[in-house]
Amino acid sequence: MLESLITSKTRIRLLLKFFLNPAHGAYLRELAQEFEESTNSVRVELNRMAESGLIESKEEGRTKVYRANQAHPLFPEISRIVAKTVGFDRLIEQVIQRLGNVKFAFVTGDYARGIDSGLIDLVLVGAIDETYLASLTKKVEGLIEKKIRTLALTLEEFRKLEGKFREEPHFVVWDGDSHAASKIS
Structure with a gap:
């Protein structure tokens, strides 16, 4: 695009x-x-x-x-265009909102480093139906023409690993629970 x-x-x-x-x-x-x-x-x-x-x-x-420059007046619009180019807008809409009880989700790996490698590493935290997640992920991959690697964690599992996530580049794409998402920022 x-x-x-x-x-x-x-x-x-x-x-x-x-x-x-x-x-x-x-x-x-x-x-x-x-x-x-x-x-x-x-x-x-x-x-x-x-x-x-x-x-x-x-x-x-x-x-x-x-x-x-996050203070630039066009920053929000350019960020949205870039997200649409990568397919994050459809990823969020199609996968995360339909899973129900997602506390927060964030991207790690190449995309978090700003590298368009074609593989999106998505971490979802909450009570997630992994079978449904797998079927939705396949559908969204076809829409955005990128491979998605997901990791579903309960809040307890995330708390054990949050130090590792904090050390790595990441950015939050869904914040259903702002208190929890701020932990990795």
């Missing part, structure tokens, strides 16, 4: 990287290596996005770290 609006593949990758998980930052060489592109081509796009105010940079030692 974004490819029809934006012709620069590097710019699309940067939008996905920074707007899938806006709290996650990255530096130039890391991005060039991840995208398998020259630092110059990545720098040009970073500069354009920084000039427009879509991303911001901060010096951390001798390294400049870039991240999404």
Whole structure:
């Protein structure tokens, strides 16, 4: 979808990287290596996005770290477009809301790092019917054309593992119980 609006593949990758998980930052060489592109081509796009105010940079030692500018007036809309491109909007609508008692759900793995790998790691916490989850997941995979790997945990199971989740990049996609979801933030 974004490819029809934006012709620069590097710019699309940067939008996905920074707007899938806006709290996650990255530096130039890391991005060039991840995208398998020259630092110059990545720098040009970073500069354009920084000039427009879509991303911001901060010096951390001798390294400049870039991240999404969450104060930009278009931030919410761009985040929604990126989420729709990845398919999170349909994932949330089709899977999570139909499962009933989901306390919260969050994405980990590549997408939480801002990498569009085609595999979405989704953790659901609550009283979840895993058989129904498996059938819904298959349906949604066909809709969004991405593979979904789910992990269903009870609240007690999550509490035992929450330290590990807190250490890894993640972002909440469903917050049915704001108190519980804030534990991993």
